[in-house]
Amino acid sequence: MTAEALRAAAAAGVGAALPAGWTVVKDRPMRLVARGPVPGPSGPIEAFAKVRRPASVLDRAKAALRFPRSVAEGALLLELAALGVAVPDSIDLATWE
Numbered sequence: 309m310t311a312e313a314l315r316a317a318a319a320a321g322v323g324a325a326l327p328a329g330w331t332v333v334k335d336r337p338m339r340l341v342a343r344g345p346v347p348g349p350s351g352p353i354e355a356f357a358k359v360r361r362p363a364s365v366l367d368r369a370k371a372a373l374r375f376p377r378s379v380a381e382g383a384l385l386l387e388l389a390a391l392g393v394a395v396p397d398s399i400d401l402a403t404w405e
Contacts, residue, residue, distance in 0.1 A: 313326070313327040314326070314327065314330070314340070314342060314357050314359050315359055317340060317342075317359075326342055326344070327344065329344045329345050330342045330343065330344030330345075330357075331343050331344065333356065337361075338360065338361065338367065339358055339359060339360045339361060340358075340359045340361070341356060341357070341358050341359075342356070342357050342359070343355070343356050343357075344357070356396075
């Protein structure tokens with residue numbers, strides 16, 4: 309439910325309403341970053357969600373041709389975690405419910 313609401317808020321554009329309990333960290337034409345509660349193993353935990361949105365036809369074309377940075381960021385976090393560095397867990401909003 310929350311994932312769909314965050315995607316809908318991002319699609320609605322800058323200044324869109326977020327789900328209850330969520331606050332805007334950054335709201336830009338290319339992405340929305342929000343903070344709010346998600347279910348955790350021992351109760352709700354605070355999480356950040358970054359939802360990208362294409363700002364223009366040119367941005368959509370660039371996104372289609374470029375490799376996403378999120379893959380590289382995720383790989384770096386996994387490498388740091390393997391070295392024992394404390395890193396945040398990530399939540400895949402595409403599959404999270």
